[in-house]
Amino acid sequence: MPVFKSNIPSSEITSESVYLSRRKLMRAGAMALGLAGSAALAACAPAATPKPQTPQKEDVAPTQAPVATAAPASTGSEKRDEFGDAANSFADITSYNNYYEFSTDKESVAAYAKDFKTDGWKVEVGGLVNKPKTYDLDDLRKRFGEEERIYRLRCVEAWSMVIPWQGFPLHKLLAEVEPSAKAKYVRFVSAGDPEQMPGVRSPFYTWPYAEGLRLDEAMHDLTLMATGLYGKALPNQNGAPLRLAVPWKYGFKSIKAVVKIELVEEQPISLWMAAGPGEYGFYSNVNPKKAHPRWSQATERRIGEFSRRRTLMFNGYETQVAGLYTGLDLNVNY
Ligand SMILES: Nc1nc2c(c(=O)[nH]1)N[C@H]1C(S)=C(S)[C@@H](COP(=O)(O)O)O[C@H]1N2
Ligand SMILES: [Mo]
Numbered sequence: 001m002p003v004f005k006s007n008i009p010s011s012e013i014t015s016e017s018v019y020l021s022r023r024k025l026m027r028a029g030a031m032a033l034g035l036a037g038s039a040a041l042a043a044c045a046p047a048a049t050p051k052p053q054t055p056q057k058e059d060v061a062p063t064q065a066p067v068a069t070a071a072p073a074s075t076g077s078e079k080r081d082e083f084g085d086a087a088n089s090f091a092d093i094t095s096y097n098n099y100y101e102f103s104t105d106k107e108s109v110a111a112y113a114k115d116f117k118t119d120g121w122k123v124e125v126g127g128l129v130n131k132p133k134t135y136d137l138d139d140l141r142k143r144f145g146e147e148e149r150i151y152r153l154r155c156v157e158a159w160s161m162v163i164p165w166q167g168f169p170l171h172k173l174l175a176e177v178e179p180s181a182k183a184k185y186v187r188f189v190s191a192g193d194p195e196q197m198p199g200v201r202s203p204f205y206t207w208p209y210a211e212g213l214r215l216d217e218a219m220h221d222l223t224l225m226a227t228g229l230y231g232k233a234l235p236n237q238n239g240a241p242l243r244l245a246v247p248w249k250y251g252f253k254s255i256k257a258v259v260k261i262e263l264v265e266e267q268p269i270s271l272w273m274a275a276g277p278g279e280y281g282f283y284s285n286v287n288p289k290k291a292h293p294r295w296s297q298a299t300e301r302r303i304g305e306f307s308r309r310r311t312l313m314f315n316g317y318e319t320q321v322a323g324l325y326t327g328l329d330l331n332v333n334y
Contacts, residue, residue: 150163
């Protein structure tokens with residue numbers, strides 16, 4: 001087993017399924033890494049209703065009212081987001097990850113992803129566009145540049161971080177390929193190499209990981225294609241070499257290791273929609289008033305803080321994005 005240290009106490013925030021799978025892993029002892037990973041995933045995700053994202057009970061329905069806290073820097077980082085919240089440390093951001101292609105154990109993802117090969121990476125942009133094009137990372141950097149965006153990331157499991165990304169707004173790339181009049185949605189697809197990603201052998205998910213945005217959401221200036229964080233190239237565990245960051249939606253929309261961007265006419269079906277249609281909808285906007293069927297979304301635990309915070313509508317980005325949803329019932333379109 002990889003030995004991987006984290007300063008986040010796992011008793012606090014490890015999900016139930018991860019807790020169970022870790023005990024299984026410990027019992028399994030000598031099993032090969034990849035096999036142990038997929039066996040644990042299979043063992044803890046019942047076929048009918050996969051429950052990989054069940055948070056620990058402690059993370060759900062807090063009994064006391066959340067206390068608003070001035071955000072302490074968990075690390076001495078000077079970086080703050082537009083709301084004045086301190087960025088999480090590089091260590092937090094790179095040691096506590098959701099990336100099911102590698103492991104369902106957040107603290108093991110970094111070790112499993114350590115040797116993931118990203119050289120020669122290409123992203124194919126096509127579908128309903130006038131000028132389809134395949135880009136390598138140099139092309140992307142040269143054409144669209146790199147800027148810093150410090151964003152909140154709110155996981156549907158009710159924890160959150162603040163991450164200083166670098167990248168470029170997706171609208172720059174979309175403008176270049178010219179979506180045709182028929183294009184209504186953008187579909188994103190992750191790498192899904194079973195040789196390198198033991199998790200994709202799990203039969204409980206439809207691999208490769210896929211996500212989608214409405215075209216106007218994809219064109220919104222907040223929607224970022226991230227290529228780095230904290231001034232460094234994107235670490236493997238955070239979705240190297242290229243991932244989406246959509247700060248007003250639950251974290252699972254921010255798909256990692258993107259290999260394909262396709263403009264389509266029909267609303268795409270994401271991996272999570274396929275896994276649990278009653279639990280995960282297409283929009284997945286952060287919404288404290290719309291509970292997940294199995295837990296409240298009213299509050300969250302910011303990694304590095306002790307008390308819970310209230311979750312904000314659209315994760316705090318309401319003034320910037322609410323206009324995208326005028327006239328849409330967000331209780332129905334969750
Ligand atoms: N391909 C892929 N992308 C993914 C995931 C995943 O398992 N596979 N997990 C999602 C979830 S649930 C979250 S919360 C974020 C976590 O991003 P981070 O590890 O960089 O914090 O990535 C999202 N993107
Ligand atoms: Mo998540």
